[in-house]
Amino acid sequence: MQPSGCLYLGSHAAAYPSSGLVEGATMDEVFKALSDPSRRRLLDRLNISNGQTLRELCAGLDMARQSVSKHLAILEHANLVTTVRRGREKLHYLNAAPISEIAERWINRYDQHRVDALTDLKKALEGTTMDKPEFVYTTYIRTSPEQCWRGLTDPAFTRRYWGLAYESDWQAGSAFSVKLDKNDVTIADQAQVILESDPYRRLSYAWHTFTQEWAAAYGISEENRAKFAAEPRSKVTFDIEPLGDYVRLTVVHDGFEPDSAVLTGIRAGWPLLISSLKSLLETGEVLPVSA
DSSP states (O other), rough: TTTTTTTTOSSOOEEEOOTTTOOHHHHHHHHHHOHHHHHHHHHHHHSSSSBBHHHHHHTSSSOOOOOOHHHHHHHHHSSSEEEEEEEEEEHEEEEEEEEHHHHHHHTTTOOOHHHHHHHHHHHHOOOOTOOSOOOOOOOESSHHHHHHHHHHHHHHHHHHSSSSEHHHHHEEEETEEEETTTGGGEEEEEEEEEEEEETTTTEEEEEOOOOHHHHHHHTTTHHHHHHHTTSSOEEEEEEEEEEEEEEEEEEEEEEOOOOOOOHHHHHHHHHHHHHHHHHHHHHHOOOOEEE
């Protein structure tokens, strides 16, 4: 189960088995994408300021717009960059999943200077200084859109990897409650609303209220709880795209103010949570989490 719901606040660590995220040809594509200095430069620019448009990425580069587009397509195909549509704009974000998978798979198989290089890049991607206050994460899961939807909504799944159950009819405009396995706590608030619901394709809802009962269940101090509760309510959106035997799952958590304490927590929390969901859907087992 994910610590603190979806916030990662302590020293918990997951013991990751190889998840098969970048197996075979896809792993070759990741290394190929990283081998080109122009593509690494684009990643560096996103590391400085994430969520850029093509026009913003082209600014100041000695590359034609078409060349930048081709490099971005290769990075996106290798899952090193993920994109989100905002109206007519297409925003580009770093995606840490492939780097995390490579580091976990090869961490004990190469000499130390290569390990350090991979680890530094992994940290750079995961610890990106975001210009836009939001979190974006994409992964590929060997499952169906229907099963992925169940993984996000069905208590039989969420209790296993998340330690909670959502109680909702999953209709846009409906309120929902969250029942935590810890201390049998229920979080109910009319502001907890389903914003969009397109089964097997897209789900969006307002984030839960940070109640005193929630904080007590996860051992969070009143000082931190009050800090979280004082922020505007954020929202999370899941986009599910079928790709043969896989689905492409993109998580966008946004609606944060600059220097948000909640954003800092969920940036570390969501990758653990989605990795455990992926493991559950692909193997039937969740990832072990230890303190």
